[in-house]
Amino acid sequence: xxxxxxxxxxxxGWELQRxxxxxxxxxxxxxxxxxxxxxxxxxxxxxxxxIATLKPDVIINAAAYTAVDKAESEPRLxxxxxxEAPQVLAQEALKIGAWLLHYSTDYVFDGSGNRAWCExxxxxxxxxxxxxxxxxxxxxxxxxxxxxxxxxxxxYSSRGNNFAKTMLRLASERKMLFVIHDQIGAPxxxxxxxxxxxxxxxxxxxxxxxAGLYHLAASGQTTWYEYASLVIEHAQAIGKxxxxxxxxxxxxxxxxxxxxxxxxxxxxxxxxxxSFGLVLPEWQKGVIRMLDExxxx
Numbered sequence: 001x002x003x004x005x006x007x008x009x010x011x012x013g014w015e016l017q018r019x020x021x022x023x024x025x026x027x028x029x030x031x032x033x034x035x036x037x038x039x040x041x042x043x044x045x046x047x048x049x050x051i052a053t054l055k056p057d058v059i060i061n062a063a064a065y066t067a068v069d070k071a072e073s074e075p076r077l078x079x080x081x082x083x084e085a086p087q088v089l090a091q092e093a094l095k096i097g098a099w100l101l102h103y104s105t106d107y108v109f110d111g112s113g114n115r116a117w118c119e120x121x122x123x124x125x126x127x128x129x130x131x132x133x134x135x136x137x138x139x140x141x142x143x144x145x146x147x148x149x150x151x152x153x154x155x156y157s158s159r160g161n162n163f164a165k166t167m168l169r170l171a172s173e174r175k176m177l178f179v180i181h182d183q184i185g186a187p188x189x190x191x192x193x194x195x196x197x198x199x200x201x202x203x204x205x206x207x208x209x210x211a212g213l214y215h216l217a218a219s220g221q222t223t224w225y226e227y228a229s230l231v232i233e234h235a236q237a238i239g240k241x242x243x244x245x246x247x248x249x250x251x252x253x254x255x256x257x258x259x260x261x262x263x264x265x266x267x268x269x270x271x272x273x274x275s276f277g278l279v280l281p282e283w284q285k286g287v288i289r290m291l292d293e294x295x296x297x
Contacts, residue, residue: 001205004056005029006039006089007063011157012103015194016062023198027054031063039063041085042077051092058201059093060101061086064133068107069258071129082132083139090143099146099204099211101197106153106185106217108134111262114184116221118268119151119213127259137213148204150193150216150272153265154227156286157190158293163224164231165294171232171244181225181249185265188217189286200276210275215267218283225249227287234288240295 001024007013008028020026029039029050037053038046041063051059065071065081086102093100109117110124125131140147156162164187170177196216204210222230229247236242252261269280 001025001058002054002056003027003058003060004051004054005060005062006041007061008039010062011155011160011162011190012193013062014159015157015190016060016197019194019198020060023202024057027056041081044084044088047085047088048092051089051096051098055096056098058099058101059089060197061089062103064103065129068127068129068261071127071132072258075128075132078128078132079135082129083135086136087139087143090140090145090147093147094143094145097146099148099201100140101148101150101201102136102140103193104137104149104151105130105133106151106265106267107262108137108151109262109265111264114264116266116268117215117264119215119271126262129259141213146208146211148200148211149213150197151213151267152188152193152215153185153217153267154187155190155193156187156290158290163187163227164287164291167228167231168235168240168242171235171242173243175243175245177228177244177247178250178255179225179228179247180252180255181223182251183261183263183265184221184223186217186219186221186267186283187227187287188283189290192218192281192286196272196276196278196280199278200272203276214272214275215269216272217267217269217280218286219269219280220282220284221266222283230284230287231291234291235295238292238295
């Protein structure tokens with residue numbers, strides 16, 4: 001099996017290289033590409049040529065425009081990367097009979113209510129980022145190619161920047177932190193996403209009826225405030241010296257941003273677990289493991 005991975009240097013792309021390597025020949029590209037191959041999602045013609053040259057059995061798109069607030073002032077670039085590029089990937093996948101795996105976001109929902117969102121629920125993105133990601137999903141679904149789309153939430157990894165690392169940095173510089181308490185979701189590790197992707201891909205290749213849209217996130221729920229509290233408490237418990245003495249919960253209204261965030265980002269993962277025979281771990285386990293790797297190393 002030949003697998004083309006786009007976005008190899010992102011949090012998810014890095015973990016996917018590990019998880020996918022045992023499955024076959026893996027060609028992993030970043031924006032710069034290599035050997036005349038294009039991995040830049042703003043170069044639609046280059047993507048077409050690369051797929052035509054390689055003729056992969058599987059295309060995995062782990063690249064995206066993820067600057068949520070910046071997308072409010074760069075909607076065209078967000079649309080190019082998050083909507084038009086996935087559409088081209090889907091069209092090219094259809095031509096050669098390849099599978100396309102793509103990742104989307106809880107930001108396709110409006111965040112109302114307190115029930116975990118199901119795949120069949122009505123969408124209503126609040127931001128240009130969310131709109132561009134939803135349009136990308138729809139382009140893939142409408143293309144007719146074999147696909148798996150995984151919506152996820154609050155992704156982090158031990159590589160690169162993430163919320164937990166930001167909290168640790170601020171906690172080493174300040175005595176008091178103010179963290180949002182009214183947005184609910186599940187922090188999900190890139191390692192978990194990568195391992196689930198490799199498993200689901202193998203199952204779907206054997207049973208193409210598994211193609212479709214799924215919610216994939218760690219189990220349980222939390223707020224950014226509770227998340228930050230766990231990060232700081234565990235860091236201190238394993239010997240990290242921090243300046244912070246207090247964390248204060250604040251509302252979303254007290255921390256305005258250019259892009260509106262959904263208050264409720266809980267994703268119902270029942271369909272994924274039942275379809276692929278997996279049990280998703282509680283969100284705390286992945287965060288603690290990431291902290292142990294980051295702080296102790």
